[in-house]
Amino acid sequence: MSLKPDDPCGGFQQAKVVAFINEKMAEHVKGPEFYFENILLSWEEVEDKLKAILEDKEMPRQAKEACTWGCLALGMRFAYRQGQLQGRRVQWLNDCARLHRSAAQALASDLRELTAHREMERKEAAFKLHMVQNNLAQAQRERDLYDSNLWSAVGYQGIDPQQLQRDRREPDPHHQRRPPVFHSPGDWECPWCKAVNFAQREVCFFCRRAIWLQSL
Numbered sequence: 001m002s003l004k005p006d007d008p009c010g011g012f013q014q015a016k017v018v019a020f021i022n023e024k025m026a027e028h029v030k031g032p033e034f035y036f037e038n039i040l041l042s043w044e045e046v047e048d049k050l051k052a053i054l055e056d057k058e059m060p061r062q063a064k065e066a067c068t069w070g071c072l073a074l075g076m077r078f079a080y081r082q083g084q085l086q087g088r089r090v091q092w093l094n095d096c097a098r099l100h101r102s103a104a105q106a107l108a109s110d111l112r113e114l115t116a117h118r119e120m121e122r123k124e125a126a127f128k129l130h131m132v133q134n135n136l137a138q139a140q141r142e143r144d145l146y147d148s149n150l151w152s153a154v155g156y157q158g159i160d161p162q163q164l165q166r167d168r169r170e171p172d173p174h175h176q177r178r179p180p181v182f183h184s185p186g187d188w189e190c191p192w193c194k195a196v197n198f199a200q201r202e203v204c205f206f207c208r209r210a211i212w213l214q215s216l
């Protein structure tokens with residue numbers, strides 16, 4: 001018996017079909033020989049071998065028929081093997097697709113995190129810039145107040161402010177024109193030294209007297 005009824009690789013499912021093909025193959029000794037000799041070849045090679053047998057004028061007709069049945073059995077076996085291979089390829093492709101999907105999801109998640117991080121950094125930088133601008137504006141105001149207080153103090157110590165005004169009008173390259181000073185509401189003038197202080201100061205920045213001392 002060439003074909004085994006319980007061989008899953010044979011490609012047949014019906015025992016009666018297997019029995020009939022075995023019977024036809026066994027009508028000549030060449031039939032089973034053809035089946036076993038070529039069991040590992042590809043379909044193209046099997047067909048070429050059958051063609052050579054059919055063209056052989058010395059070969060009896062019964063041998064040719066038996067080999068043709070053997071060729072049919074090999075064809076079924078080949079189809080089953082191809083089906084198994086295709087199934088494995090489909091499985092492999094599905095696994096690849098699943099891997100690619102999860103990689104794409106991970107990338108999208110990374111991209112979202114990166115974008116959020118960039119946005120946070122941008123906001124932080126904008127906040128720092130805002131603070132620096134505020135500090136700079138405050139420093140400019142303090143400098144202007146300091147200039148103003150300095151002029152007042154000079155006048156207080158006996159130098160004629162009108163003389164200083166006249167000096168300032170002289171074209172002296174060492175003197176620069178000062179910007180006008182604007183006082184904010186709440187700024188206070190020290191009664192001791194006449195320096196103008198910011199509202200939030202509790203001690204005169206110029207003479208260092210505390211504000212509570214000054215109200216005594």
Ligand SMILES: [Zn+2]
Nearest residue numbers: 190193204207
């Ligand atoms: Zn003072």
